[in-house]
Amino acid sequence: MDRAAVDDAVALLHRAPVLAACRGGPTDRSTLADRAGVSRATAYRATNALTERGLLERRTDGYRLTGFGRAVLTHVESFEAGLAGARTLAPLLARVDAPELVSNTHLFTDATVLTADRSAPYRIDQELASIVADTSREMVGVTTSFGSPVVMERTYEVVRSGVPVEWVLTPETFEGVRSHHGDGHDELMAMDTTATYLIDEPPLDIAIYDDTLVVPSYDPDSGVVAAVATTDDPDALAWARGVFEDCRERAERLD
Incomplete structure (x- = not known):
């Protein structure tokens, strides 16, 4: 130009x-x-x-x-909405360079973004655990990592309550979850309300808890959540569901 x-x-x-x-x-x-x-x-x-x-x-x-x-x-x-969304997601985009997210920043103008902070080291975990604990209808997502012990514990509690869960994971993540939470994971996989899928290269990490979308980014060295964006925008949720369904279609379901 x-x-x-x-x-x-x-x-x-x-x-x-x-x-x-x-x-x-x-x-x-x-x-x-x-x-x-x-x-x-x-x-x-x-x-x-x-x-x-x-x-x-x-x-x-x-x-x-x-x-x-x-x-x-x-x-x-x-353009203005996309730029505003990019500014909002800046801490996330510093680590996530997924085309699907980059081209849809306009959906995140009103998102809440939390970053890891030494002065409040547990605030991301607390926020995620609270979102998970409030889930009552569905839990679906795509992930290349697994959450902290407190988030995983809240997740297992929700799954045991009968909330339908569909999760697309990489093989490495699946094995990591099993090695750290073996008994609980095997128990939950056997439930009729759960479905697990494996995919080699998902485009990005997303999770939908009822009407809340969560987009995390992970520290490449420690694997902990470094930043997370949350929103209840209906268009953002529809976009995320499309990403999930595309990954699920390409993934292999575990019996």
């Missing part, structure tokens, strides 16, 4: 509030300025520039979006 194109894109980002102010139909400059939160002078310059570019159309009752303007506004807002 050359400098002129970059400057043009930046100008559109700055003027996006003016475009958005016209979304509901023809809008006069005074109303437009109030909706966009800009001065009337700024609104005057912006509407002139956007009209010249073909993004707005001037009518007797005000300015309205053209089809081109509506398309540009849609893409600008998508």
